[in-house]
Amino acid sequence: MIDAHGPVRFGFRELRNATANFSSDRKLGRGGFGTVYLGYLKRMGMEVAVKRVMTSANTSRGEQEFIAEVNSISKLSHRNLVKLIGWCHERGELLLVYEYFPMGSLDKLLYADARASGAPAPEELTWERRYGIICGVASALEYLHHGSSKRILHRDVKASNVMLDGGYGARLGDFGLARVVQRDGATHHSTRAVAGTRAYMAHESFFTGRASLGTDAYAFGVFALEVGRASDAADAALDGAFDPAEAERAVKLALACCHPNPRERPSMRAAVQVLAGGAQAPEPPLVKPPFVWPPGGGLQQEIELARVGVLFTGARAQSSFCLMTSSSISGR
Structure with missing residues (x-):
């Protein structure tokens, strides 16, 4: 459920018009969950960034992301956070409306x-x-x-x-x-x-x-x-x-x-x-500390993770380590 006491709920038609029907000329960028377009809201007299969240009949991931984003930042107010202006859930479309920053990311x-x-x-x-x-x-x-x-x-x-x-x-x-x-x-x-x-x-x-x-x-x-x-x-x-x-x-x-x-x-x-200079910066160790899971060691274990590879964790002969045998890691 989306909290009703948050950002403005927009109609799909208004956002479609604001982005010139999601024209490729208005595209600002594309991410893991959708595409962002430059829009202009006439009733507010302002430019906005409109994120069109990808949806699929085979997964609810896009909708989960949409609800998470609206609920998590709908009531947040901080000078270093992007403001969520509004949202739209209509005609099977999931849209998020943000402040627009011409300088980009x-x-x-x-x-x-x-x-x-x-x-x-x-x-x-x-x-x-x-x-x-x-x-x-x-x-x-x-x-x-x-x-x-x-x-x-x-x-x-x-x-x-x-x-x-x-x-x-x-x-x-x-x-x-x-x-x-x-x-x-x-x-x-x-x-x-x-x-x-x-x-x-x-x-x-x-x-x-x-x-x-x-x-x-x-x-x-x-x-x-x-x-x-x-x-x-x-x-x-x-x-x-x-x-x-x-x-x-x-x-x-x-x-x-x-x-x-x-x-x-x-x-x-x-x-x-x-x-801010109000506290001392922590001193880094002279030798790079190893990664051990769980912290505190234990018996050596071998774990294989999809798209990561084989990982060895734990303690062995009083030396703790974690070794990645594959680097097939890709971004979101």
């Missing part, structure tokens, strides 16, 4: 040939802006985990899900995989299948099928490292123009968030304090 500025597409050049992602983006996403996750009335796990933090406003402010969006965890002490959400984008997923996710505060923190760590140093071109663009103290805080925090042991990762509340 962060990944396009980090990696794409910006000049060819007419977008701002990568040189405009100064260190100050990069650090602000890292801080903004951290603040959004802290709000989802600790600040809203319901604890929400995003489950898909990555550069392509971060939009940029006109001032290069970060707006975390795409809540299709997000799940609400009630405030009864629960800190995780169990799923039947591994969900998320694999390059950003914590190792334990493949064993437990669970999303947690720690798996969101891990994804944030990968994201922070990515934004801090996306490419050699970024290094040239920064040309030494960065704050060494901020850079050290960001890197140390990112490494801590990516710790193989989920118990060692900082909370997003602690992460925000570190980035």
Whole structure:
């Protein structure tokens, strides 16, 4: 059930007209669950991004994503979150209406040939802006985990899900995989299948099928490292123009968030304090810690996961390890 006391419910005809019948000329992008179009709502006098969720008679995945997104962010209000304006469930169509950000998603500025597409050049992602983006996403996750009335796990933090406003402010969006965890002490959400984008997923996710505060923190760590140093071109663009103290805080925090042991990762509340300079950044270990599941070791086990390969976990001869024998991992 979709909560009725949330964003505006639109009619299909209005959204069809707003997007010129979902014209290919209006296409902004395509993701794992649907296509996003640029629309113009005459009654509101504003441009919007309209996501047309893919549906199939063979699966309810698209509808599940639709309901999850509406319910999880309908009442959220934070400066670093993309605002859901409305939705439509009519004629077998599932549509979501968001704020529109002309600058697009962060990944396009980090990696794409910006000049060819007419977008701002990568040189405009100064260190100050990069650090602000890292801080903004951290603040959004802290709000989802600790600040809203319901604890929400995003489950898909990555550069392509971060939009940029006109001032290069970060707006975390795409809540299709997000799940609400009630405030009864629960800190995780169990799923039947591994969900998320694999390059950003914590190792334990493949064993437990669970999303947690720690798996969101891990994804944030990968994201922070990515934004801090996306490419050699970024290094040239920064040309030494960065704050060494901020850079050290960001890197140390990112490494801590990516710790193989989920118990060692900082909370997003602690992460925000570190980035603001209100707390010391955790010191990374001198030697890269191994991944062991479950944490604390145990007997050696061999596990085979679809699309991942054979994994060996546990303790053997007082040395704990996890070995991936296959790297056939693809993104969502």
